[in-house]
Amino acid sequence: MYQQINEQFAAASRQFADTAAQINRLALDNATQVFGLQMAALEAGANATFAFFGEVAEARNPEQFKAVFPKGLQVARENVERSIATGQDVIGRTVKTQEAIGQIAKSQFEAQAKQATDQVAQATKAK
Numbered sequence: 001m002y003q004q005i006n007e008q009f010a011a012a013s014r015q016f017a018d019t020a021a022q023i024n025r026l027a028l029d030n031a032t033q034v035f036g037l038q039m040a041a042l043e044a045g046a047n048a049t050f051a052f053f054g055e056v057a058e059a060r061n062p063e064q065f066k067a068v069f070p071k072g073l074q075v076a077r078e079n080v081e082r083s084i085a086t087g088q089d090v091i092g093r094t095v096k097t098q099e100a101i102g103q104i105a106k107s108q109f110e111a112q113a114k115q116a117t118d119q120v121a122q123a124t125k126a127k
Helices: 002-058 062-126
Strands: none
Touching (some): 002 062
16 A cells, blocks of 8 residues: 555656746746847847947937937837837737646646546455
8 A cells, every 4th residue: 555655645746847847948938038039139229339339329400410410219119119019029928828827727627537547446346
Protein backbone atom coordinates (compact mmCIF):
# COMPACT_ATOMS: atom_id res chain seq x y z
CA MET A 1 0.00 0.00 0.00
CA TYR A 2 2.81 2.39 0.89
CA GLN A 3 4.53 1.52 -2.37
CA GLN A 4 1.42 2.58 -4.31
CA ILE A 5 1.17 5.86 -2.40
CA ASN A 6 4.86 6.58 -3.02
CA GLU A 7 4.48 5.84 -6.74
CA GLN A 8 1.44 8.09 -6.99
CA PHE A 9 3.26 10.85 -5.14
CA ALA A 10 6.33 10.50 -7.35
CA ALA A 11 4.19 10.56 -10.52
CA ALA A 12 2.32 13.64 -9.30
CA SER A 13 5.62 15.35 -8.45
CA ARG A 14 7.06 14.62 -11.90
CA GLN A 15 3.90 15.88 -13.56
CA PHE A 16 3.97 19.05 -11.46
CA ALA A 17 7.64 19.66 -12.31
CA ASP A 18 6.98 19.13 -16.03
CA THR A 19 4.03 21.50 -15.94
CA ALA A 20 6.00 24.12 -14.01
CA ALA A 21 8.84 23.88 -16.53
CA GLN A 22 6.38 24.31 -19.41
CA ILE A 23 4.80 27.36 -17.78
CA ASN A 24 8.19 28.87 -16.96
CA ARG A 25 9.31 28.37 -20.56
CA LEU A 26 6.22 30.20 -21.84
CA ALA A 27 6.67 33.03 -19.36
CA LEU A 28 10.37 33.39 -20.19
CA ASP A 29 9.68 33.41 -23.94
CA ASN A 30 7.06 36.09 -23.41
CA ALA A 31 9.39 38.19 -21.27
CA THR A 32 12.13 37.91 -23.89
CA GLN A 33 9.78 38.99 -26.69
CA VAL A 34 8.38 41.87 -24.64
CA PHE A 35 11.85 43.07 -23.73
CA GLY A 36 12.92 42.93 -27.37
CA LEU A 37 9.87 44.91 -28.51
CA GLN A 38 10.39 47.57 -25.88
CA MET A 39 14.08 47.88 -26.63
CA ALA A 40 13.38 48.22 -30.37
CA ALA A 41 10.82 50.94 -29.69
CA LEU A 42 13.19 52.72 -27.33
CA GLU A 43 15.99 52.53 -29.88
CA ALA A 44 13.81 53.90 -32.69
CA GLY A 45 12.57 56.73 -30.47
CA ALA A 46 16.06 57.63 -29.32
CA ASN A 47 17.41 57.61 -32.88
CA ALA A 48 14.63 59.90 -34.09
CA THR A 49 15.04 62.23 -31.12
CA PHE A 50 18.83 62.50 -31.48
CA ALA A 51 18.46 63.11 -35.21
CA PHE A 52 16.08 65.96 -34.40
CA PHE A 53 18.47 67.37 -31.79
CA GLY A 54 21.20 67.27 -34.43
CA GLU A 55 19.02 69.42 -36.71
CA VAL A 56 18.28 71.82 -33.85
CA ALA A 57 21.99 72.14 -33.09
CA GLU A 58 22.64 73.12 -36.70
CA ALA A 59 20.00 75.89 -36.67
CA ARG A 60 21.69 79.29 -36.47
CA ASN A 61 18.89 81.83 -36.87
CA PRO A 62 15.20 82.16 -35.95
CA GLU A 63 14.03 81.15 -39.44
CA GLN A 64 15.85 77.87 -39.22
CA PHE A 65 14.34 77.25 -35.77
CA LYS A 66 10.88 77.89 -37.23
CA ALA A 67 11.58 75.35 -39.95
CA VAL A 68 12.79 72.73 -37.43
CA PHE A 69 9.90 73.18 -34.96
CA PRO A 70 7.30 71.16 -36.97
CA LYS A 71 9.83 68.34 -37.29
CA GLY A 72 10.10 68.24 -33.50
CA LEU A 73 6.35 67.91 -33.16
CA GLN A 74 6.38 65.14 -35.77
CA VAL A 75 9.13 63.28 -33.90
CA ALA A 76 7.24 63.62 -30.62
CA ARG A 77 4.01 62.37 -32.23
CA GLU A 78 5.76 59.39 -33.81
CA ASN A 79 7.42 58.51 -30.48
CA VAL A 80 4.07 58.55 -28.71
CA GLU A 81 2.44 56.47 -31.46
CA ARG A 82 5.32 54.00 -31.34
CA SER A 83 5.01 53.71 -27.57
CA ILE A 84 1.26 53.10 -27.76
CA ALA A 85 1.64 50.51 -30.53
CA THR A 86 4.38 48.73 -28.59
CA GLY A 87 2.26 48.76 -25.44
CA GLN A 88 -0.66 47.24 -27.31
CA ASP A 89 1.58 44.57 -28.82
CA VAL A 90 3.04 43.77 -25.40
CA ILE A 91 -0.43 43.44 -23.89
CA GLY A 92 -1.57 41.23 -26.76
CA ARG A 93 1.41 38.91 -26.44
CA THR A 94 1.05 38.75 -22.67
CA VAL A 95 -2.66 37.90 -22.93
CA LYS A 96 -1.88 35.11 -25.41
CA THR A 97 0.81 33.75 -23.09
CA GLN A 98 -1.56 33.85 -20.12
CA GLU A 99 -4.21 32.03 -22.17
CA ALA A 100 -1.67 29.31 -23.02
CA ILE A 101 -0.73 29.00 -19.35
CA GLY A 102 -4.42 28.80 -18.47
CA GLN A 103 -4.91 26.01 -21.01
CA ILE A 104 -2.01 24.09 -19.50
CA ALA A 105 -3.45 24.48 -16.01
CA LYS A 106 -6.93 23.49 -17.22
CA SER A 107 -5.62 20.36 -18.92
CA GLN A 108 -3.71 19.42 -15.76
CA PHE A 109 -6.82 19.82 -13.61
CA GLU A 110 -8.86 17.78 -16.07
CA ALA A 111 -6.22 15.03 -16.17
CA GLN A 112 -6.04 14.90 -12.38
CA ALA A 113 -9.84 14.79 -12.09
CA LYS A 114 -10.02 11.95 -14.62
CA GLN A 115 -7.26 10.07 -12.85
CA ALA A 116 -9.00 10.46 -9.47
CA THR A 117 -12.32 9.34 -10.99
CA ASP A 118 -10.65 6.30 -12.53
CA GLN A 119 -8.98 5.39 -9.24
CA VAL A 120 -12.29 5.67 -7.38
CA ALA A 121 -13.95 3.49 -10.00
CA GLN A 122 -11.20 0.89 -9.69
CA ALA A 123 -11.42 0.94 -5.90
CA THR A 124 -15.20 0.44 -5.95
CA LYS A 125 -14.86 -2.45 -8.41
CA ALA A 126 -12.21 -4.08 -6.24
CA LYS A 127 -14.54 -4.23 -3.26
